[in-house]
Amino acid sequence: MFKRPLDLGLVVLIPVLFAVAPFVYNNQLLLFNTMLFLALAQGINIIYGFTGYLPFGYVGFFGAGVYGASLAVLFLHVPALLAVLLGGLAALVLGLVLSPLLRLSGAYFAIATLAASQAVYYVIANPSLANVTKGPYGINLSVVFNPQMSYLTMAVITGLVTAVVVYLKRSHLGLSLKAVRDDPLAAEMAGIDVERQRMLAWIWSALFAGLTGAAFAWQISVFYPDTVFDPGISIFAIVFALFGGAGTVLGPILGVVVLYGVYNLIGITEPQYFQLIYGVLIMVLVVFLPEGIVSLLKRGGVNVL
Amino acid sequence: MLEFSLLAGILFGLFFGLVGLGLNLVFGVMRIVNLAHGDFMMLGAFGAFWAFNLWGWNPLVTVPVQGLAFVLAGMALYYFLVPRLAALKDFEMISLVLFFGLSQVVEALAVMAFGNNPRSIFQPVFGKQPVHFLGQTLPVVWVVGAGVSLVFIVLVYLYLYRTRTGYATRAVMASRDEAAASGVNVDRISALAFGVGLLLASVAGMLSLFMLGSVSPDFGGGITITAFAVVVLGGLGDPVGTVLGGLVYGIALMVMESYLSSWASILPYILLLATLLVRPGGILGKEVRHV
Numbered sequence: 001m002f003k004r005p006l007d008l009g010l011v012v013l014i015p016v017l018f019a020v021a022p023f024v025y026n027n028q029l030l031l032f033n034t035m036l037f038l039a040l041a042q043g044i045n046i047i048y049g050f051t052g053y054l055p056f057g058y059v060g061f062f063g064a065g066v067y068g069a070s071l072a073v074l075f076l077h078v079p080a081l082l083a084v085l086l087g088g089l090a091a092l093v094l095g096l097v098l099s100p101l102l103r104l105s106g107a108y109f110a111i112a113t114l115a116a117s118q119a120v121y122y123v124i125a126n127p128s129l130a131n132v133t134k135g136p137y138g139i140n141l142s143v144v145f146n147p148q149m150s151y152l153t154m155a156v157i158t159g160l161v162t163a164v165v166v167y168l169k170r171s172h173l174g175l176s177l178k179a180v181r182d183d184p185l186a187a188e189m190a191g192i193d194v195e196r197q198r199m200l201a202w203i204w205s206a207l208f209a210g211l212t213g214a215a216f217a218w219q220i221s222v223f224y225p226d227t228v229f230d231p232g233i234s235i236f237a238i239v240f241a242l243f244g245g246a247g248t249v250l251g252p253i254l255g256v257v258v259l260y261g262v263y264n265l266i267g268i269t270e271p272q273y274f275q276l277i278y279g280v281l282i283m284v285l286v287v288f289l290p291e292g293i294v295s296l297l298k299r300g301g302v303n304v305l
Numbered sequence: 306m307l308e309f310s311l312l313a314g315i316l317f318g319l320f321f322g323l324v325g326l327g328l329n330l331v332f333g334v335m336r337i338v339n340l341a342h343g344d345f346m347m348l349g350a351f352g353a354f355w356a357f358n359l360w361g362w363n364p365l366v367t368v369p370v371q372g373l374a375f376v377l378a379g380m381a382l383y384y385f386l387v388p389r390l391a392a393l394k395d396f397e398m399i400s401l402v403l404f405f406g407l408s409q410v411v412e413a414l415a416v417m418a419f420g421n422n423p424r425s426i427f428q429p430v431f432g433k434q435p436v437h438f439l440g441q442t443l444p445v446v447w448v449v450g451a452g453v454s455l456v457f458i459v460l461v462y463l464y465l466y467r468t469r470t471g472y473a474t475r476a477v478m479a480s481r482d483e484a485a486a487s488g489v490n491v492d493r494i495s496a497l498a499f500g501v502g503l504l505l506a507s508v509a510g511m512l513s514l515f516m517l518g519s520v521s522p523d524f525g526g527g528i529t530i531t532a533f534a535v536v537v538l539g540g541l542g543d544p545v546g547t548v549l550g551g552l553v554y555g556i557a558l559m560v561m562e563s564y565l566s567s568w569a570s571i572l573p574y575i576l577l578l579a580t581l582l583v584r585p586g587g588i589l590g591k592e593v594r595h596v
Contacts, residue, residue, distance in 0.1 A: 052398065056405065100582050106398045107338055112581050115530055119574035128567045231526065235409065242402075272416040279409030286402045287389065 006305065007166045010249065014038070015159035019152060030264060032151055032219055035158045037260055039212040040237035041244070041252035042161040047205035048238075049246035050168055051198050052181040053102070056110045059233040060117025061091040061206045065213025066228040067124055070139045071132070080144040084153055084214040091210020094120065095203050102198050114231075121229035138224035141217060150218035157215055161208045165249050168201075169305060177201055178247070232275075236260075239278045242285050245292025249305040254293060309441050310563045314556030316443065316451035320509070320516050321558075322551025323454040324528065325535030326461060326544060327505030333478040333542040334498040335387060337400045341408035342506055342532055343525030347415060349375065349507030350520035354424045364426065364511050365453070372504045379503035383496040408525055415522035425519035446515040457508055458548055461501070465544060474498055478542055534577035540587030550587065 018035055022028050040062065048054045068090025072083040101112045127135045168174035179187040180194050188194050213228065244255025259281075263274060289295060294304045328342045339345075352371040356362040386403065393399055431449045435442045465471040473494050476484040485491045513520050513528070531554075539550025554576065561569040580587065 052395070054398065054402065101578075104581060104585070106395075107401045108581060108585075110398075110401055111338060111340075111530070111533055112578060115534070115574040115577045118527075118530065119571055119578065122568075122571040122574070126567055126571075270417075272413040272421075275409050276413035276417075279406045279413060282406030282409065283403050286399050286406070290399065 011163045015155040018155040035154045038256045039158050039161045041240040043205045043208040044237045044241040045252045050177040051201050054110050055113040057113035057117030060120045061209035062213035063229040064091040064094045065210030066217040069214035069217050087214025088211035092207045095206030125225040141221040145221045154215040157211045245294035251292045251294045310559040314559035316447045318552035318555025319451040319454040321555050322548040324509045324532045325547040327502040328532045329536045329547045330498050331502040334495040340404040343529035344408045344411035345506040346510030347524045349510030350514050353511040375503040375507040376500035379500035380496040383499040423519035423521040426514050450512045450516045531573040534573040537580050
């Protein structure tokens with residue numbers, strides 16, 4: 001699959017770059033968050049870029065991963081690395097539970113996932129479940145606190161999600177997914193199992209959000225449910241993917257590097273300014289540049305992965 | 306307790322019917338889910354709040370004045386956005402993302418202009434005495450809120466079923482192409498429906514100050530989903546169904562507030578998901594699924 005040296009290079013380069021970056025740049029939390037949004041933007045890319053289904057409630061999987069991992073640490077006392085896998089599993093299970101939503105057409109699906117993420121949030125943050133989920137009072141994972149290991153884990157996850165997107169881009173599966181996106185009826189006539197293909201993309205997308213959430217929980221170790229179910233997380237990931245260009249490998253990477261870079265360069269004092277800018281960006285992009293900035297490169301004759 | 310929940314549920318049901326009605330009108334004519342609906346409600350609430358605080362206007366006086374502004378804004382929004390989008394291939398999805406962006410913009414601007422605090426109007430503006438009805442004691446603001454909602458629901462009904470424009474609006478809802486072919490000015494009718502949709506949002510927003518206690522700039526996101534749940538419950542594109550959906554939602558909410566209050570906040574999401582999955586056409590039935 002990764003026969004082309006460029007493909008393999010990209011998949012290996014990203015985690016390696018991030019692994020050595022702390023030695024030259026000391027803001028490790030910023031590097032971690034960059035990886036986090038890289039993974040989430042690619043996760044959005046897997047489902048939106050290849051099927052056209054946009055989950056506004058993507059943060060639900062992130063939160064499921066956070067809580068899956070946290071509860072595994074607190075109640076099963078598993079080692080943190082295993083907990084990260086269990087967090088991914090929790091998101092995967094949530095994805096399976098929500099998979100009937102894929103029967104809906106795109107717009108209803110988008111809103112339904114938003115409702116689902118809110119429902120999960122209200123269950124987890126519910127005070128009457130406080131002895132299981134700690135309700136709104138938050139989680140403390142200081143028993144497994146290890147910023148270095150969690151950082152490296154996140155780097156590996158970022159590499160893996162890139163590998164999956166490269167695979168989709170190059171494989172028969174990715175091609176048939178795009179056929180489903182562009183014309184589900186014609187794809188079905190051509191013998192593609194539409195629902196199964198969408199389901200696969202959906203599960204991959206959920207899994208990576210869950211793993212990312214779990215690594216995030218491990219990294220910061222103290223948090224509240226409204227931090228990890230913040231709809232802003234979905235919005236960021238969607239803007240990054242859309243800005244760079246969904247359906248490509250490089251698009252979301254460019255989106256995160258450019259937009260998240262600018263975001264941090266300017267420095268966040270007033271979050272509403274970014275909400276404004278990102279809101280305007282979403283509107284402008286979707287109308288004038290629906291395939292993101294990579295489509296400008298494509299027009300310039302560059303063959304973008 | 307049950308009698309009280311049912312009675313309060315009907316009052317809130319009328320209010321939630323109004324909340325959903327504007328969203329459904331916009332959906333009906335354009336197949337656009339206006340994800341900024343709740344943000345327009347928020348603007349309506351802030352309009353009423355400032356008119357009351359700066360000039361001492363009774364919110365019931367503010368309604369028609371700012372309502373006109375919302376009608377014009379809705380029509381402008383339609384002419385500015387929709388015709389350029391209608392030609393695009395993936396219109397439904399693109400318009401959804403577009404209005405999602407718009408809701409972010411409105412919310413951000415509102416935070417900048419008003420500060421991120423919840424606002425409310427001193428309650429006795431509609432009188433102090435609670436209302437006694439069927440042996441139950443109800444806050445006067447609930448009764449006024451339900452009454453205003455009912456008035457607007459009836460007005461929308463009369464508009465849709467008793468005027469020529471309304472007749473044309475329903476034709477556009479049933480089929481844009483066929484309406485255009487029969488000589489209906491589809492753009493004008495749709496723009497008007499957008500305007501009326503935003504007007505209803507502003508009224509519902511004003512009432513939220515009383516029915517829901519307070520309104521803050523980030524109020525839009527949650528109430529949009531609630532509105533969508535009400536609309537889906539009653540059937541997309543079916544204005545009469547929306548009122549029914551509102552009543553079902555209002556009664557369910559009040560019964561849950563009485564018996565399972567810590568779980569009441571999850572209700573709109575669960576109702577929405579359940580309806581979409583089990584009966585996607587709503588209680589009265591129409592299709593929204595595809596392959």
